[in-house]
Amino acid sequence: MSEVQRKKYSDQEKNNIFDNEFMPHIDSMYNFGYRLTFDEDDAKDLVQDTYLKAYRFINSFEQGTNAKAWLFRILKNSFINDYRKKSKQPAKVDYQEVETYYNSDDVDYGITTDLRVDAVKDMLGDEISNALNSLAVDFRTVIILCDLEGFTYEEMAKILDIPIGTVRSRLHRARNLLKEKLRSYAQNMGYKTDEDE
Amino acid sequence: MDKKSTASEERKLTCKDVSKCFELLESILDGENLPNSKEIMDEKLAKCAPCFEHYHLEQAIREVLKTKCTKQNTPAELVANIREKIQEIK
Numbered sequence: 001m002s003e004v005q006r007k008k009y010s011d012q013e014k015n016n017i018f019d020n021e022f023m024p025h026i027d028s029m030y031n032f033g034y035r036l037t038f039d040e041d042d043a044k045d046l047v048q049d050t051y052l053k054a055y056r057f058i059n060s061f062e063q064g065t066n067a068k069a070w071l072f073r074i075l076k077n078s079f080i081n082d083y084r085k086k087s088k089q090p091a092k093v094d095y096q097e098v099e100t101y102y103n104s105d106d107v108d109y110g111i112t113t114d115l116r117v118d119a120v121k122d123m124l125g126d127e128i129s130n131a132l133n134s135l136a137v138d139f140r141t142v143i144i145l146c147d148l149e150g151f152t153y154e155e156m157a158k159i160l161d162i163p164i165g166t167v168r169s170r171l172h173r174a175r176n177l178l179k180e181k182l183r184s185y186a187q188n189m190g191y192k193t194d195e196d197e
Numbered sequence: 198m199d200k201k202s203t204a205s206e207e208r209k210l211t212c213k214d215v216s217k218c219f220e221l222l223e224s225i226l227d228g229e230n231l232p233n234s235k236e237i238m239d240e241k242l243a244k245c246a247p248c249f250e251h252y253h254l255e256q257a258i259r260e261v262l263k264t265k266c267t268k269q270n271t272p273a274e275l276v277a278n279i280r281e282k283i284q285e286i287k
Binding site: 011018023026027030031034040043044047048051052055056115116117120121123124125126128129132143146147148150152153168171172175178179182 | 220223224227228229253254255257258259260261262263265266267268269271272275276278279282283286287
């Protein structure tokens with residue numbers, strides 16, 4: 001919420017923006033919250049908190065700009081600043097550790113996974129969801145934003161406060177990790193991978 | 198776009214600059230507008246086996262994520278709770 005305060009909206013304008021630009025994204029927001037916390041109540045709290053902040057800081061939102069990206073940024077910041085701090089449950093991989101270890105933009109795109117297209121297409125929804133959910137939160141987040149919510153690299157860079165190069169490399173690493181998970185599911189399903197041959 | 202009908206024998210079995218090519222293909226699949234991307238992609242898919250395979254695997258991954266990931270239903274009371282809280286701070 002570092003945006004410059006542009007103008008003050010009237011109460012009527014605030015209600016219009018809230019109803020017509022913010023509320024239509026509630027399902028995406030809830031799903032994002034749930035995929036970050038894996039808990040219904042925590043997801044509800046995060047989303048409610050996000051909408052309250054959005055209303056409180058509505059004057060820093062420019063009407064007609066990307067409300068969804070603006071809301072996602074607030075939710076992500078609330079998750080990091082509020083939820084993660086008070087959560088007693090340790091994350092599977094520590095956020096800072098991931099940042100330090102993986103934040104280099106220098107990524108080798110040449111590494112391939114011996115996973116077959118047919119095997120991927122035959123995956124069940126639960127397998128895809130479980131594979132995604134098993135990724136560390138930073139990697140999970142970029143996949144959610146890009147593949148599930150359809151944000152562009154530029155929008156993701158703004159939501160996550162990271163350079164576009166980092167978005168690209170993190171996304172690539174996230175998908176490679178996901179492919180590794182899917183590859184082990186594929187092997188369990190009896191699909192042949194190149195490794196078996 | 199899909200050149201699957203093209204015989205794979207016609208494609209090179211190795212890619213000279215696999216890292217750069219894969220990065221480009223992934224950016225295209227993610228909807229980034231890059232100059233001449235369609236032409237470059239069509240050429241790579243037609244001529245290079247590793248690029249062809251990587252493109253289709255990456256495309257399949259994106260597709261299953263988009264279509265198969267389970268969605269949570271937003272709890273019915275959430276919208277009402279938010280509106281109630283907003284009334285309190287107004």
